[in-house]
Amino acid sequence: MSAPETRPVLEAEGLEVRYGGNLALSVDRLAIAQGELxxxxxxxxxxxxTLVNALAGWSRGEPKATGTVRLDGRDISGLRTPERVKAGLLLIPESRLVFATLSVDENLAHAAHPRHAQGRRAYSTDEIFDLFPNLASRRGHLGGQLSGGERQMLGIARALRLAPxxxxxxEPSIGLAPRLVSTVLETIRALVDDGLTVLLVEQNVKATIPVVDRLVLLERGRILAQGPTAEMQDDPRIAEAYLGGAA
Ligand SMILES: Nc1ncnc2c1ncn2[C@@H]1O[C@H](COP(=O)(O)OP(=O)(O)OP(=O)(O)O)[C@@H](O)[C@H]1O
Ligand SMILES: [Mg+2]
Structure with missing residues (x-):
C-alpha cells in the first residue's frame, strides 16, 4: 500500500526519558493511525x-528525552510544546488546563481556532455546546466553580477549539464519579468516531476497554504488550493485574 494511507498520525521511535540517571521510559515504537483510539x-x-508528556515535549521536572516523535510524518522532536500545539498535537494533562478565574465562555474564547490549520477540524462553540450540554448551561460560571467532570469536559472543549x-x-477519569467516567470516555469515543485521533492514558482499565480500539500495556517504562482490545482484554497480564479476573 502507498504511504499516505498507512502513515500514522502520531508516531514515536526510540523514545527514552531519563530523570537524573534513571530510565523512566524506553519505547521502541508506538504508532497511532488516523481515527484510532x-x-x-x-x-x-x-x-x-512520562510517555504523553514526552510526546507533547513537556515535563514536570528536568528529564532528558531522546528519540523521534512524528506528527503526520513530520519530525517534531525538536519543537517545544507550544509549537507542537500549533502543529496539532495536544495534551490534556491530569490538571485539565482550565483557567479557574475565567468563565466557561472566556475559557473557550482563549482557545481560538489557529490560523494555519489546513485539513484540521476546529469545533465551533455551537458544536461544543451540542456535545457538552452541561457546559452550555454553565457558560457564565467560572472554571473554578465547575465540578471535576465539567472541568474535564471544558478541557476537552478547549482542545477541540484548537483543531487537534x-x-x-x-487520566481524564481521575476523580470523577463512576457515572461521569463512562460519560467522559464515551464522549471521547464519539469524537474518535467523528475522525479524531486519540491517545488515552487511563488507570481505569475496566472503563477503558469498552471504548478503545487498541491497548498498550506499560510496565516500568516499557511496552510489555500491545494489540487490539479484543485480544488484549484476555491477556492474562491485563486480566490479572487490573480486572481481577482469572487468567
Ligand atoms: N519529575 C520527575 N522527576 C523524577 N522522576 C520522575 C518525575 N516524574 C516521574 N518520575 C518517575 O518516572 C516514573 C514514571 O512516572 P509517571 O508519572 O510517568 O508514571 P505514571 O504511569 O503516569 O503513574 P501514575 O499512574 O501514578 O500517574 C516513576 O518512577 C516516577 O517516579
Ligand atoms: Mg500519570
Missing amino acids: VGVVGANGAGKS RALMLD
Whole structure:
C-alpha cells in the first residue's frame, strides 16, 4: 500500500526519558493511525504520564528525552510544546488546563481556532455546546466553580477549539464519579468516531476497554504488550493485574 494511507498520525521511535540517571521510559515504537483510539494502561509509576508528556515535549521536572516523535510524518522532536500545539498535537494533562478565574465562555474564547490549520477540524462553540450540554448551561460560571467532570469536559472543549490533529489525555477519569467516567470516555469515543485521533492514558482499565480500539500495556517504562482490545482484554497480564479476573 502507498504511504499516505498507512502513515500514522502520531508516531514515536526510540523514545527514552531519563530523570537524573534513571530510565523512566524506553519505547521502541508506538504508532497511532488516523481515527484510532489507543489506550495506554499500566500501574502507578509505569511511565504513562512520562510517555504523553514526552510526546507533547513537556515535563514536570528536568528529564532528558531522546528519540523521534512524528506528527503526520513530520519530525517534531525538536519543537517545544507550544509549537507542537500549533502543529496539532495536544495534551490534556491530569490538571485539565482550565483557567479557574475565567468563565466557561472566556475559557473557550482563549482557545481560538489557529490560523494555519489546513485539513484540521476546529469545533465551533455551537458544536461544543451540542456535545457538552452541561457546559452550555454553565457558560457564565467560572472554571473554578465547575465540578471535576465539567472541568474535564471544558478541557476537552478547549482542545477541540484548537483543531487537534492528535489529542492525548492523561487520566481524564481521575476523580470523577463512576457515572461521569463512562460519560467522559464515551464522549471521547464519539469524537474518535467523528475522525479524531486519540491517545488515552487511563488507570481505569475496566472503563477503558469498552471504548478503545487498541491497548498498550506499560510496565516500568516499557511496552510489555500491545494489540487490539479484543485480544488484549484476555491477556492474562491485563486480566490479572487490573480486572481481577482469572487468567
Ligand atoms: N519529575 C520527575 N522527576 C523524577 N522522576 C520522575 C518525575 N516524574 C516521574 N518520575 C518517575 O518516572 C516514573 C514514571 O512516572 P509517571 O508519572 O510517568 O508514571 P505514571 O504511569 O503516569 O503513574 P501514575 O499512574 O501514578 O500517574 C516513576 O518512577 C516516577 O517516579
Ligand atoms: Mg500519570
